[in-house]
Amino acid sequence: MSATEILQIFALADTNYEMSSPGKIIANVFYEPSTRTRLSFELAAKRIGADVITFEPETSSEKKGEGTQDTALTLQALGANVIVVRHPQWSIPKIISGFVNRCNVINAGDGSNEHPTQALLDLYTMKQQLGRIAGLHVGIVGDVHHSRVAHSLYPALAKMGAKTTLIGPKHLVSSRPGPYVSYDLDAKLPELDVCYVLRAQKERYHVSDEALRAGMRVTENFNHLSRYKLTNERAEKLPPHAIVMHPGPMNRGVEIDSSVADSPRAWPIQAQVTNGIKVRSALLHWLLT
Ligand code: NCD
Numbered sequence: 001m002s003a004t005e006i007l008q009i010f011a012l013a014d015t016n017y018e019m020s021s022p023g024k025i026i027a028n029v030f031y032e033p034s035t036r037t038r039l040s041f042e043l044a045a046k047r048i049g050a051d052v053i054t055f056e057p058e059t060s061s062e063k064k065g066e067g068t069q070d071t072a073l074t075l076q077a078l079g080a081n082v083i084v085v086r087h088p089q090w091s092i093p094k095i096i097s098g099f100v101n102r103c104n105v106i107n108a109g110d111g112s113n114e115h116p117t118q119a120l121l122d123l124y125t126m127k128q129q130l131g132r133i134a135g136l137h138v139g140i141v142g143d144v145h146h147s148r149v150a151h152s153l154y155p156a157l158a159k160m161g162a163k164t165t166l167i168g169p170k171h172l173v174s175s176r177p178g179p180y181v182s183y184d185l186d187a188k189l190p191e192l193d194v195c196y197v198l199r200a201q202k203e204r205y206h207v208s209d210e211a212l213r214a215g216m217r218v219t220e221n222f223n224h225l226s227r228y229k230l231t232n233e234r235a236e237k238l239p240p241h242a243i244v245m246h247p248g249p250m251n252r253g254v255e256i257d258s259s260v261a262d263s264p265r266a267w268p269i270q271a272q273v274t275n276g277i278k279v280r281s282a283l284l285h286w287l288l289t
Helices: 003-013 034-047 068-077 093-098 116-132 146-160 185-191 209-213 220-228 268-288
Strands: 025-030 051-055 082-087 105-111 137-139 163-167 180-184 194-197 243-245
Touching: 003 025, 003 082, 003 116, 025 034, 025 068, 025 185, 034 051, 034 082, 034 105, 034 220, 034 268, 051 068, 068 082, 068 093, 082 093, 082 180, 093 105, 105 116, 105 137, 116 194, 116 243, 137 146, 137 185, 146 163, 163 185, 180 185, 243 268
Parallel strands: 025 051, 025 082, 082 105, 137 163, 137 194, 163 180, 194 243
Antiparallel strands: none
Protein backbone atom coordinates (compact mmCIF):
# COMPACT_ATOMS: atom_id res chain seq x y z
CA MET A 1 0.00 0.00 0.00
CA SER A 2 1.12 3.54 -0.68
CA ALA A 3 1.22 6.26 1.99
CA THR A 4 -1.86 7.78 0.32
CA GLU A 5 -3.78 4.51 0.58
CA ILE A 6 -2.74 4.11 4.22
CA LEU A 7 -4.07 7.61 4.96
CA GLN A 8 -7.33 6.73 3.13
CA ILE A 9 -7.76 3.77 5.47
CA PHE A 10 -7.09 5.99 8.50
CA ALA A 11 -9.60 8.58 7.29
CA LEU A 12 -12.19 5.81 6.90
CA ALA A 13 -11.36 4.49 10.36
CA ASP A 14 -12.29 7.92 11.71
CA THR A 15 -15.61 8.23 9.88
CA ASN A 16 -18.97 6.59 10.07
CA TYR A 17 -19.24 3.82 7.50
CA GLU A 18 -20.73 1.16 9.78
CA MET A 19 -23.01 -1.50 8.27
CA SER A 20 -21.78 -0.57 4.81
CA SER A 21 -21.40 -4.11 3.50
CA PRO A 22 -24.51 -6.09 4.46
CA GLY A 23 -24.48 -9.70 3.35
CA LYS A 24 -20.80 -9.78 2.40
CA ILE A 25 -18.92 -12.80 3.71
CA ILE A 26 -15.58 -12.71 5.51
CA ALA A 27 -13.81 -16.05 6.02
CA ASN A 28 -11.35 -16.24 8.91
CA VAL A 29 -8.75 -18.91 8.16
CA PHE A 30 -6.20 -19.22 10.98
CA TYR A 31 -3.63 -22.01 10.90
CA GLU A 32 -1.80 -20.46 13.89
CA PRO A 33 -3.05 -19.32 17.31
CA SER A 34 -4.48 -15.82 17.58
CA THR A 35 -6.52 -13.81 20.06
CA ARG A 36 -6.43 -10.17 18.98
CA THR A 37 -6.15 -10.50 15.22
CA ARG A 38 -8.86 -13.15 14.81
CA LEU A 39 -11.33 -11.58 17.24
CA SER A 40 -10.82 -8.07 15.88
CA PHE A 41 -11.31 -9.23 12.29
CA GLU A 42 -14.52 -10.91 13.46
CA LEU A 43 -15.75 -7.77 15.21
CA ALA A 44 -14.63 -5.60 12.28
CA ALA A 45 -16.62 -7.74 9.86
CA LYS A 46 -19.73 -7.57 12.07
CA ARG A 47 -19.35 -3.81 12.36
CA ILE A 48 -19.68 -3.39 8.59
CA GLY A 49 -22.66 -5.75 8.52
CA ALA A 50 -20.82 -8.71 6.97
CA ASP A 51 -21.27 -12.36 7.91
CA VAL A 52 -18.27 -14.21 9.32
CA ILE A 53 -17.39 -17.82 8.67
CA THR A 54 -14.53 -19.41 10.59
CA PHE A 55 -12.43 -22.17 9.12
CA GLU A 56 -10.85 -24.39 11.79
CA PRO A 57 -8.00 -26.39 10.23
CA GLU A 58 -8.09 -28.98 13.01
CA THR A 59 -11.72 -29.93 12.44
CA SER A 60 -11.86 -29.34 8.68
CA SER A 61 -11.60 -31.59 5.64
CA GLU A 62 -7.88 -30.78 5.57
CA LYS A 63 -7.72 -33.57 8.17
CA LYS A 64 -9.01 -35.85 5.36
CA GLY A 65 -6.23 -34.75 3.06
CA GLU A 66 -7.77 -31.72 1.34
CA GLY A 67 -5.12 -29.16 0.35
CA THR A 68 -5.03 -25.39 0.72
CA GLN A 69 -6.04 -24.83 -2.92
CA ASP A 70 -9.29 -26.76 -2.54
CA THR A 71 -10.00 -25.13 0.82
CA ALA A 72 -9.63 -21.71 -0.81
CA LEU A 73 -11.83 -22.68 -3.78
CA THR A 74 -14.45 -24.05 -1.37
CA LEU A 75 -14.52 -20.81 0.61
CA GLN A 76 -14.91 -18.88 -2.64
CA ALA A 77 -17.74 -21.19 -3.77
CA LEU A 78 -19.44 -20.61 -0.42
CA GLY A 79 -19.46 -16.94 -1.35
CA ALA A 80 -16.57 -15.54 0.67
CA ASN A 81 -15.71 -12.01 -0.44
CA VAL A 82 -12.62 -11.76 1.73
CA ILE A 83 -10.38 -14.53 3.03
CA VAL A 84 -8.29 -13.54 6.06
CA VAL A 85 -5.36 -15.94 6.36
CA ARG A 86 -2.79 -16.58 9.08
CA HIS A 87 -0.29 -19.35 8.39
CA PRO A 88 3.04 -20.49 9.85
CA GLN A 89 4.63 -20.57 6.39
CA TRP A 90 5.81 -17.56 4.43
CA SER A 91 3.74 -16.44 1.43
CA ILE A 92 0.74 -18.75 1.91
CA PRO A 93 -1.71 -15.80 1.77
CA LYS A 94 -0.13 -14.73 -1.52
CA ILE A 95 -0.32 -18.27 -2.88
CA ILE A 96 -4.00 -18.49 -1.85
CA SER A 97 -4.69 -15.23 -3.67
CA GLY A 98 -3.49 -16.99 -6.81
CA PHE A 99 -6.03 -19.82 -6.34
CA VAL A 100 -9.10 -17.57 -6.14
CA ASN A 101 -10.45 -14.97 -8.56
CA ARG A 102 -13.51 -13.56 -6.81
CA CYS A 103 -12.14 -12.97 -3.27
CA ASN A 104 -9.81 -10.50 -1.67
CA VAL A 105 -7.14 -12.15 0.47
CA ILE A 106 -5.72 -10.44 3.58
CA ASN A 107 -2.47 -11.57 5.16
CA ALA A 108 -3.06 -11.86 8.92
CA GLY A 109 0.51 -13.03 9.52
CA ASP A 110 2.62 -15.47 7.50
CA GLY A 111 5.34 -17.13 9.54
CA SER A 112 8.05 -14.65 10.40
CA ASN A 113 7.51 -12.78 7.13
CA GLU A 114 4.85 -10.03 7.41
CA HIS A 115 1.79 -8.91 9.37
CA PRO A 116 0.52 -5.89 7.42
CA THR A 117 -2.73 -5.15 9.27
CA GLN A 118 -0.79 -5.04 12.55
CA ALA A 119 1.45 -2.39 10.98
CA LEU A 120 -1.64 -0.40 9.95
CA LEU A 121 -3.14 -0.42 13.43
CA ASP A 122 0.24 0.40 14.95
CA LEU A 123 0.68 3.46 12.73
CA TYR A 124 -2.90 4.53 13.45
CA THR A 125 -2.21 4.22 17.20
CA MET A 126 0.99 6.30 16.94
CA LYS A 127 -0.93 9.02 15.09
CA GLN A 128 -3.72 8.91 17.67
CA GLN A 129 -1.39 8.97 20.69
CA LEU A 130 1.30 11.37 19.46
CA GLY A 131 -0.57 13.40 16.84
CA ARG A 132 1.66 12.51 13.89
CA ILE A 133 3.75 9.77 12.31
CA ALA A 134 6.16 11.78 10.14
CA GLY A 135 9.25 12.76 12.09
CA LEU A 136 8.74 10.27 14.93
CA HIS A 137 11.68 8.16 16.03
CA VAL A 138 10.50 4.61 16.67
CA GLY A 139 12.73 2.00 18.30
CA ILE A 140 11.68 -1.57 17.50
CA VAL A 141 13.20 -3.66 20.26
CA GLY A 142 14.04 -7.35 20.59
CA ASP A 143 13.68 -10.34 18.32
CA VAL A 144 13.41 -8.46 15.03
CA HIS A 145 14.71 -11.36 12.99
CA HIS A 146 11.74 -13.63 13.77
CA SER A 147 9.10 -10.90 13.99
CA ARG A 148 6.58 -10.51 11.17
CA VAL A 149 5.27 -7.49 13.06
CA ALA A 150 8.65 -5.75 12.71
CA HIS A 151 9.00 -6.76 9.07
CA SER A 152 5.73 -5.00 8.20
CA LEU A 153 6.11 -2.08 10.59
CA TYR A 154 9.46 -0.62 9.61
CA PRO A 155 8.79 -0.30 5.86
CA ALA A 156 5.41 1.23 6.72
CA LEU A 157 7.06 3.74 9.08
CA ALA A 158 9.53 4.67 6.35
CA LYS A 159 6.65 5.26 3.90
CA MET A 160 5.01 7.58 6.41
CA GLY A 161 8.18 9.58 7.05
CA ALA A 162 9.16 8.22 10.47
CA LYS A 163 12.65 7.15 11.48
CA THR A 164 13.14 3.60 12.74
CA THR A 165 15.98 2.09 14.75
CA LEU A 166 16.00 -1.68 15.14
CA ILE A 167 17.43 -2.48 18.57
CA GLY A 168 18.51 -5.93 19.74
CA PRO A 169 21.29 -8.48 19.70
CA LYS A 170 23.40 -8.37 16.55
CA HIS A 171 22.28 -11.68 15.06
CA LEU A 172 18.58 -10.81 15.60
CA VAL A 173 18.50 -7.29 14.11
CA SER A 174 20.73 -7.34 11.08
CA SER A 175 18.59 -9.61 8.92
CA ARG A 176 17.16 -6.95 6.59
CA PRO A 177 18.67 -3.84 5.08
CA GLY A 178 17.07 -0.40 5.40
CA PRO A 179 16.49 1.10 8.84
CA TYR A 180 19.07 2.15 11.42
CA VAL A 181 20.37 -0.59 13.71
CA SER A 182 21.62 -0.38 17.30
CA TYR A 183 22.79 -2.99 19.77
CA ASP A 184 22.62 -0.55 22.68
CA LEU A 185 19.11 -0.11 24.07
CA ASP A 186 20.16 2.07 27.02
CA ALA A 187 21.88 4.55 24.73
CA LYS A 188 18.92 4.82 22.33
CA LEU A 189 16.05 5.13 24.83
CA PRO A 190 16.43 8.90 25.45
CA GLU A 191 16.03 9.54 21.68
CA LEU A 192 12.80 7.59 21.16
CA ASP A 193 9.23 8.82 20.76
CA VAL A 194 7.97 5.23 20.61
CA CYS A 195 9.57 2.21 22.23
CA TYR A 196 7.97 -0.70 20.37
CA VAL A 197 8.72 -3.94 22.23
CA LEU A 198 8.49 -7.21 20.31
CA ARG A 199 7.46 -10.54 21.73
CA ALA A 200 10.35 -12.94 22.19
CA GLN A 201 9.36 -15.52 19.58
CA LYS A 202 9.96 -18.40 21.93
CA GLU A 203 8.20 -20.98 19.76
CA ARG A 204 11.13 -20.66 17.38
CA TYR A 205 13.56 -21.64 20.11
CA HIS A 206 11.63 -24.49 21.75
CA VAL A 207 12.14 -23.43 25.36
CA SER A 208 9.59 -23.28 28.19
CA ASP A 209 8.14 -20.17 29.84
CA GLU A 210 9.72 -21.16 33.13
CA ALA A 211 13.12 -21.39 31.52
CA LEU A 212 12.71 -17.97 29.95
CA ARG A 213 11.54 -16.35 33.18
CA ALA A 214 14.41 -17.89 35.07
CA GLY A 215 16.72 -16.43 32.43
CA MET A 216 18.12 -19.91 31.80
CA ARG A 217 20.96 -20.06 29.37
CA VAL A 218 18.94 -22.31 27.10
CA THR A 219 20.33 -20.96 23.88
CA GLU A 220 22.88 -18.34 23.04
CA ASN A 221 20.15 -16.36 21.27
CA PHE A 222 17.90 -16.06 24.26
CA ASN A 223 20.77 -15.31 26.50
CA HIS A 224 21.43 -12.26 24.33
CA LEU A 225 17.75 -11.34 23.98
CA SER A 226 17.16 -11.20 27.74
CA ARG A 227 19.56 -8.25 27.88
CA TYR A 228 17.00 -6.17 25.94
CA LYS A 229 14.10 -6.52 28.40
CA LEU A 230 12.26 -3.23 29.01
CA THR A 231 12.56 -2.77 32.77
CA ASN A 232 11.24 0.11 34.86
CA GLU A 233 14.71 1.55 35.19
CA ARG A 234 15.08 1.58 31.42
CA ALA A 235 11.59 3.00 30.77
CA GLU A 236 12.58 5.98 32.93
CA LYS A 237 15.28 6.80 30.37
CA LEU A 238 12.60 7.51 27.74
CA PRO A 239 11.62 11.16 27.19
CA PRO A 240 8.52 12.10 29.23
CA HIS A 241 6.21 12.15 26.19
CA ALA A 242 7.40 8.78 24.80
CA ILE A 243 5.05 5.81 24.66
CA VAL A 244 5.58 2.06 24.95
CA MET A 245 3.86 -0.23 22.45
CA HIS A 246 3.68 -4.02 22.05
CA PRO A 247 1.67 -6.05 19.51
CA GLY A 248 0.65 -8.65 22.11
CA PRO A 249 0.70 -11.29 23.33
CA MET A 250 3.09 -10.00 25.99
CA ASN A 251 5.41 -12.26 27.87
CA ARG A 252 5.57 -10.32 31.11
CA GLY A 253 8.96 -10.67 32.72
CA VAL A 254 10.54 -11.83 29.45
CA GLU A 255 10.66 -8.87 27.02
CA ILE A 256 8.84 -6.37 29.27
CA ASP A 257 8.41 -6.10 33.04
CA SER A 258 4.87 -6.01 34.42
CA SER A 259 5.58 -2.69 36.13
CA VAL A 260 6.21 -1.15 32.69
CA ALA A 261 3.36 -2.98 30.94
CA ASP A 262 0.87 -1.64 33.53
CA SER A 263 2.24 1.91 33.65
CA PRO A 264 0.44 4.85 31.96
CA ARG A 265 3.23 5.04 29.38
CA ALA A 266 2.14 1.62 28.10
CA TRP A 267 -1.60 2.34 27.94
CA PRO A 268 -1.25 2.57 24.15
CA ILE A 269 -0.89 -1.24 24.18
CA GLN A 270 -4.62 -1.50 24.94
CA ALA A 271 -5.35 1.23 22.38
CA GLN A 272 -3.56 -0.90 19.77
CA VAL A 273 -6.09 -3.69 20.38
CA THR A 274 -9.11 -1.39 20.25
CA ASN A 275 -7.80 0.39 17.17
CA GLY A 276 -7.41 -3.00 15.48
CA ILE A 277 -11.20 -3.18 15.15
CA LYS A 278 -11.46 0.33 13.64
CA VAL A 279 -8.61 -0.12 11.20
CA ARG A 280 -9.65 -3.60 10.09
CA SER A 281 -13.27 -2.47 9.61
CA ALA A 282 -11.97 0.37 7.46
CA LEU A 283 -9.78 -1.99 5.46
CA LEU A 284 -12.63 -4.45 4.88
CA HIS A 285 -14.95 -1.62 3.85
CA TRP A 286 -12.29 -0.24 1.50
CA LEU A 287 -11.77 -3.63 -0.14
CA LEU A 288 -15.48 -4.42 -0.45
CA THR A 289 -16.64 -1.11 -1.82
C1 NCD B 1 1.62 -10.97 16.75
C2 NCD B 1 1.57 -12.13 15.79
O1 NCD B 1 0.90 -13.13 16.02
O2 NCD B 1 2.18 -11.96 14.79
N1 NCD B 1 0.51 -10.75 17.50
C3 NCD B 1 -0.55 -10.13 16.95
O3 NCD B 1 -1.00 -10.46 15.89
N2 NCD B 1 -1.09 -9.12 17.65
C4 NCD B 1 2.85 -10.87 17.53
C5 NCD B 1 3.52 -12.09 18.02
O4 NCD B 1 2.98 -13.16 18.08
O5 NCD B 1 4.66 -11.91 18.40
